[in-house]
Amino acid sequence: MSSLLQDLLNLNLSESTDKIIAEYVWIGGSGIDLRSKARTLTGPITDPSQLPKWNYDGSSTGQAPGEDSEVILYPQAIFKDPFRRGNNILVMCDAYTPAGEPIPTNKRHNAAKIFSHPDVAAEVPWFGIEQEYTLLKKEVKWPVGWPTGGYPGPQGPYYCGIGADKAFGRDIVDAHYKACLYAGINISGINGEVMPGQWEFQVGPAVGISAGDELWIARYILERITEIAGVVLSFDPKPIEGDWNGAGAHTNYSTKSMREDGGYEIIKKAIEKLGLRHKEHIAAYGEGNERRLTGKHETADINTFKWGVANRGASIRVGRDTEKEGKGYFEDRRPASNMDPYVVTSMVAETTLLGDH
Amino acid sequence: MSPLLSDLINLNLSETTEKIIAEYTLSGPIKDPSKLPKWNYDGSSTGQAPGEDSEVILYPQAVFRDPFRRGNNIIVMCDAYTPAGEPIPTNKRHCAAKVFSHPDVVSEEPWYGIEQEYTLLQKDVKWPVGWPTGGYPGPQGPYYCGVGADKAFGRDIVDAHYKACLYAGINISGVNGEVMPGQWEFQVGPAVGISAGDELWIARYILERITEIAGVALSFDPKPIQGDWNGAGAHCNYSTKSMRKEGGYEIIKMAIEKLANKHKEHIAAYGEGNERRLTGKHETADINTFKWGVANRGASVRVGRDTEKEGKGYFEDRRPASNMDPYVVTSMIAETTILGK
Numbered sequence: 001m002s003s004l005l006q007d008l009l010n011l012n013l014s015e016s017t018d019k020i021i022a023e024y025v026w027i028g029g030s031g032i033d034l035r036s037k038a039r040t041l042t043g044p045i046t047d048p049s050q051l052p053k054w055n056y057d058g059s060s061t062g063q064a065p066g067e068d069s070e071v072i073l074y075p076q077a078i079f080k081d082p083f084r085r086g087n088n089i090l091v092m093c094d095a096y097t098p099a100g101e102p103i104p105t106n107k108r109h110n111a112a113k114i115f116s117h118p119d120v121a122a123e124v125p126w127f128g129i130e131q132e133y134t135l136l137k138k139e140v141k142w143p144v145g146w147p148t149g150g151y152p153g154p155q156g157p158y159y160c161g162i163g164a165d166k167a168f169g170r171d172i173v174d175a176h177y178k179a180c181l182y183a184g185i186n187i188s189g190i191n192g193e194v195m196p197g198q199w200e201f202q203v204g205p206a207v208g209i210s211a212g213d214e215l216w217i218a219r220y221i222l223e224r225i226t227e228i229a230g231v232v233l234s235f236d237p238k239p240i241e242g243d244w245n246g247a248g249a250h251t252n253y254s255t256k257s258m259r260e261d262g263g264y265e266i267i268k269k270a271i272e273k274l275g276l277r278h279k280e281h282i283a284a285y286g287e288g289n290e291r292r293l294t295g296k297h298e299t300a301d302i303n304t305f306k307w308g309v310a311n312r313g314a315s316i317r318v319g320r321d322t323e324k325e326g327k328g329y330f331e332d333r334r335p336a337s338n339m340d341p342y343v344v345t346s347m348v349a350e351t352t353l354l355g356d357h
Numbered sequence: 358m359s360p361l362l363s364d365l366i367n368l369n370l371s372e373t374t375e376k377i378i379a380e381y382t383l384s385g386p387i388k389d390p391s392k393l394p395k396w397n398y399d400g401s402s403t404g405q406a407p408g409e410d411s412e413v414i415l416y417p418q419a420v421f422r423d424p425f426r427r428g429n430n431i432i433v434m435c436d437a438y439t440p441a442g443e444p445i446p447t448n449k450r451h452c453a454a455k456v457f458s459h460p461d462v463v464s465e466e467p468w469y470g471i472e473q474e475y476t477l478l479q480k481d482v483k484w485p486v487g488w489p490t491g492g493y494p495g496p497q498g499p500y501y502c503g504v505g506a507d508k509a510f511g512r513d514i515v516d517a518h519y520k521a522c523l524y525a526g527i528n529i530s531g532v533n534g535e536v537m538p539g540q541w542e543f544q545v546g547p548a549v550g551i552s553a554g555d556e557l558w559i560a561r562y563i564l565e566r567i568t569e570i571a572g573v574a575l576s577f578d579p580k581p582i583q584g585d586w587n588g589a590g591a592h593c594n595y596s597t598k599s600m601r602k603e604g605g606y607e608i609i610k611m612a613i614e615k616l617a618n619k620h621k622e623h624i625a626a627y628g629e630g631n632e633r634r635l636t637g638k639h640e641t642a643d644i645n646t647f648k649w650g651v652a653n654r655g656a657s658v659r660v661g662r663d664t665e666k667e668g669k670g671y672f673e674d675r676r677p678a679s680n681m682d683p684y685v686v687t688s689m690i691a692e693t694t695i696l697g698k
Contacts, residue, residue, distance in 0.1 A: 005517050
């Protein structure tokens with residue numbers, strides 16, 4: 001890129017104006033497509049309550065008819081903009097009709113209700129989400145680093161691997177890591193995955209509704225970075241058929257009671273409640289998950305609910321530390337990479353804290 | 358580009374001299390157009406004067422900070438006159454300025470917000486950036502406000518333009534990716550009266566300078582690609598003092614009625630080639646039809662739900678094409694709604 005263009009992109013406006021740019025981000029009609037647009041405001045802005053509502057053309061995103069197209073954006077969480085920097089911000093929003101009703105694809109609204117239920121709030125639910133994703137070449141839907149018209153060597157060398165023949169796309173992963181930390185997201189780590197061209201980042205621990213907000217903005221930042229890098233981001237749970245791992249969004253979870261002495265018993269009771277609602281959870285854990293949850297490639301079969309300590313072939317895995325200390329957290333390994341974190345986190349909280357069994 | 362060349366372009370002259378560059382060299386700093394000398398150019402090279410009497414005089418009208426040269430350097434928006442002091446035929450600003458200085462218009466403080474759409478084209482073929490050579494991208498749907506290398510083409514230009522305009526002092530209020538891939542929009546406003554036209558023209562100038570740097574071509578054609586692809590418009594949001602006050606919604610409805618009665622005259626002045634764009638499809642109203650509605654993107658004039666709810670506000674004239682002259686459109690709307698009977 002021309003350095004002249006770079007100079008303009010890097011202009012530090014706080015030297016010449018108190019105006020800031022706010023990029024409003026929302027989830028589109030498919031439930032996994034992210035959209036955004038920017039507006040100028042007077043800064044600095046430190047809290048979502050200082051931000052005005054906005055609106056967008058829902059008829060262009062499959063969320064409203066053309067003759068009544070306005071969908072209203074409510075700002076819910078603010079992050080620093082790693083692309084524009086300065087005092088500029090990213091704003092995670094959810095979508096409502098002009099009458100104030102959440103539109104059907106707005107899963108945050110219901111999640112926020114669950115998280116503000118006194119029984120849930122009292123338990124301070126923590127979430128750590130392991131987001132897996134695949135990088136695809138732009139011109140052909142084939143993973144980066146894979147030979148055109150062919151396959152790389154079988155899985156084995158790639159998990160946490162290094163080297164030009166084992167790690168494909170690390171620049172994107174590392175740029176994303178720093179960008180998220182800059183933005184104020186609780187990104188806790190990254191690693192190369194078992195399938196070459198596949199990576200993972202983790203967000204957490206995050207409390208309640210913020211887990212969903214932070215994961216969606218982390219996904220947005222990731223897609224902006226892949227856009228810059230000229231590669232395509234895929235959250236498909238089984239991007240390549242055959243002896244290749246799928247992509248999940250394992251959700252680690254604990255409540256106050258689970259983190260205290262005697263917590264292991266609470267954990268076992270919670271897992272039992274999840275076992276009784278396996279079908280309902282699976283239905284909400286991401287489209288296409290049946291191609292991924294086969295019982296092979298470190299998954300449990302989609303129709304089976306089983307849990308175990310240190311068992312990566314289980315639906316729920318409890319870490320050895322948790323077993324040893326008698327308290328801690330557990331990992332729901334069922335969600336697909338394209339799950340909606342608002343849905344999954346609130347459902348796990350609802351089933352384990354608000355269910356009656 | 359060579360780093361040496363880049364260093365020279367970025368020399369901060371204010372450390373060594375009081376001279377500034379205003380696309381010519383003067384003593385600076387200068388913020389007020391009245392402090393700038395008139396100038397002239399060869400009108401026979403721009404189709405604005407005959408060869409044997411080619412001088413056209415430039416009157417400085419608005420000053421902005423130069424985002425390319427930075428320091429104390431400026432960009433000056435001008436309009437053009439004959440040596441005898443008459444506006445040349447292509448000078449639409451002069452007449453607009455007259456409309457905007459009419460006391461009835463001045464007292465109504467007309468505000469404008471213009472949504473400028475534009476398409477980025479590859480430099481060597483007249484085909485949008487990001488589109489495969491000899492083919493088409495997937496159908497419209499994923500691109501509006503989209504993110505990702507397969508959905509957003511040319512964001513660097515858009516973001517560089519946003520900051521450059523804010524730096525220059527233009528009231529740029531936002532940007533978004535548009536429905537057709539390779540098409541984008543920026544909004545200028547709210548701007549009062551004649552400044553809406555000045556700011557939009559300078560924003561267009563800055564945009565074309567940036568696409569020049571990026572090696573892509575800028576198009577304001579209202580229907581760059583035939584078929585099931587959106588056109589490009591310059592929707593014009595408008596309000597007067599009375600519309601912004603209690604009871605303003607009634608004033609708005611009366612204004613819309615006046616616009617309806619002069620639909621043909623407005624359409625004739627709203628940009629060349631608009632008939633290829635205003636088909637009744639792709640979020641437009643048919644060019645021969647005038648209709649208005651709340652939240653209706655298929656109408657000629659759209660009123661926002663907020664305005665309806667609060668009983669005051671503004672409305673959006675969706676008819677102007679992306680290649681419209683903002684001096685013409687803004688002054689015509691003011692004239693029809695405030696000075697018309």
